[in-house]
Amino acid sequence: MRWRANLTTWLLSAALMVLFTMGNAFAEGNGKRLALVVGMSNYVLAGTLPNASRDAEAFNTFLKDQGFETNLVLNADRRGLAGALSNFSRKIGPDDTALFYYAGHGMQLHGENFLVGTDAKLESEFDVPAETVALSEIIGAMEKRARISMVFLDACRNNPLAERLTREVEGATRGAATRGLAPIETQGGGTLVAFAAAPGQVAADGTDGHSPFTRALIANLSGAGLEVGTAFKRVVRDVRKETQGKQQPQILSSLSLEFYFGPETAAPQTTPAVQTPAVQTAMPQTAAVQPVQPALTVPAMDPEALEAEKDFKKALKIGTARIWHFFVEKHRTGEYADLGRQALAQIEPAAVRNQSHLPQSVEARLLPDKDKRRNVQVALASRGFAAGTADGVFGGQTREAIKRFQSTNQQPASGFITERTAEALGIKVNDRAEGIYSSPKARRYDVANLEGLETDQTVLRALTCLRHFETVYGVFEGHLYVAVRTGIILAVYARGIAGGCGAHLASISSQEENAFVASLFNADQTFFNTGYDPSGNVSYKMGPWIGLTQDPQGKEPRGGWRWDTGAPLTYTKWFQDMPNEGKKGDDIGMYYAHRNGRADTKSVYVDSWDDMGPTDGTGGLILEFE
Template identity: 45%
Template structure:
């Protein structure tokens, strides 16, 4: 085997011999938490799930070694007393965590969390009836080694219309201003919000909000670092809310932190170990092709469903807003293209019936079988993924590993082991360190050394090494 493969094998063997020892937490002191859940508001819309969310998150924390103080349905005075008690417990080596589920607001760029009795008849009432989020952050940063804050709040400004603009029982806020953006000046601080500035945070229709449900699911994963776990939280919440809510994280944590630092009780199979490595690569690449390549390599496994969900989200199907039939209809396939699909599937061994350009029952079954082989949802309808894989002429390609909506950096090492086109890997190496829009252009070659050249910031470039 090659040197790099030998390194991977020896690394895996070492982990097996060591019993996959658990990674160390960022801090070695106590794990302390204050959890607040307010549902029974008297001057604004009550929240069905906030108190239940707090109880669920408190139970999760206790299972993972936290000493938890819980405040359920408290007014502003009770909130303040709980914060005072909590702050006195924190020592310089401790990890301190604060969680809030309930109504929140911003005023003049500052964020506030509301007790049950908040009325806020004018802006002059805010200081006396609400708790400033930055005061909580400041106390934790001064006293703890590591500070973690999770805010599942409504993110609207109650003064705008007396807290009554939201759709009752549906959201934790109205589509008004949301919470203000935050930044952290202290080291070792992470602040996680259930929604981005200006977005509504949904209370949820089940037992818990989408945000808290995703937190408990992913933060509890064995030996999963909090930053990686939160990426999966963001993806889940986007899917469950049809992309209307996207959590946000602000972090300057230098060390790694694990909620569940225990390794699996049994030895991990080599395939699962390598699948996890590839999954994290695909997360960093964050393109449709990256997830397609992952699923082609790992069609089953503990995180394959998460990979399929990520792919659906990037393809615009995460929330089910567009039916498979509608997605195919929007492609406006010509009869010639439909016939090409049939012929290509037939060449691959699928029974499509007659190649007449009409996607009948047999062709639909063949498309479903092909989707299954790719690890995709079996719909029987053509989408951009299927068209890309079949290299359908005349359909814009969106499957480049280096295709992205925003300028970004790609690490060539992340492409290795997933990307099957060596030219793409060499191009990424050529462009290493250049933060630009990278898109593969499909069609007639523009560079003599490339069948499919790359464009950099809308300009054609040629990498001699490609």
């Protein structure tokens, strides 16, 4: 077997907002299916990938049979690839499904992924932008235009040019050109990216003209009644089997809509189709693959497997590290558990993943002292599970009691206290971990997809109220903070949203709290109102509203400031020379910074405040939930 290396504005009327949301829902049944299929076999200096072009041709035929309007590009240099991508992006409309398939060489440099044109020489790292196309640019262009974006990468993870770059580029050992593709994060709520193999693995080129990954995609994606996330589970199964476990595809998805390549419901099965020898060998004709479809009938599953599949679909649509952690904690064994761990590996470094979510680490967070552990032992004993002396020390007897209690309550018998176990015991635990819970960039979340996985009821309540907005959220010192992206909004409306959700605009009492709140929105430039003020000759960057207010009778400009909650101002982070009462009525606080003259403020990190007035608007607000 040969092996191929693997890869706004504020809505002033609530009615308009409802219409906007409904419009998105109605769009689900409209739009075209558009695909760009690329196969790269003949590289000038990176060798030949014999099957890449054949795989592209086969997948192109498959997509046509599924109703896609396709454009097939083979053996393109960097300019040809960029041109094809440009033409493809211009075709995409807001109701369309856009798919990009690539078979060929890929690489990463300084944590960014690139697809390589056939003419690439890559003699130095400075050649990479000119001779490759950044994967992030492709995904970003699709996400901006399409309702659903899908990327399938049967691509190289250790091509010879990247390996040479690793050896020859000064500083490569500090994270320049490296094996495999860097982890990626999608920014939209309708994106799926599928890789042929996990980082560090190579992808088989195949022995009969096609790679195992592309063969499995064609055989499984169009199964009747199989949503793409579920179908991909079967792709993983087939590839692992064909490669004896050497290759395991991975999927990263933030799809908020279901997508089916084939029929959304399975037709009643009558007489099984007979698989002829021609069916077994014919490729790339997709029609030859279709008779195999009876084998794709969804098998009978036990209740636990059905729940795992249901939760897996939810986790795919949310796509955050936190939700994948909850998924793999809830479902520890089986194929969906393996897929969940793969998804988590794509979006969170191993060190963070292993340190903070090992069973003992979770238990230590939930039960930080002996008194709480003693309460567990007492609760176990009261239910007939002898845990030894209630001394707050979890020895062998306590661990066995926990296991037996978990088994009795149909929970994974790990012997360590989880949130589910504590709840079943009636024990109140420290159930809030610190940090960002969501995607780093604002997204709209469907609470239905969080239910059954997200354990923080305040999160569910907040997101239910904010369901029409895109948000970034997290917890600091037991309080939930939500950065809400609204488009340009006045302070009076920001306070209205806060009151309507049973929250208040954020009050900040320490440097650490301010740093955390600032981290929620600085990664997303759409939270800011930017521009140039000729009167002061400054390029300003106005951030979200916070609950900072001044008594109009206070001594100007610094007197009488307090928080909306009534709390006094004990910590401040005013921008230089602020507050300045620039105009009468500047009695409300927001995040703010500026640069002198006409300047680009995109790179300015905003964690300072300014006083603004009732006619000023900015791109969002920070809510605080107790």
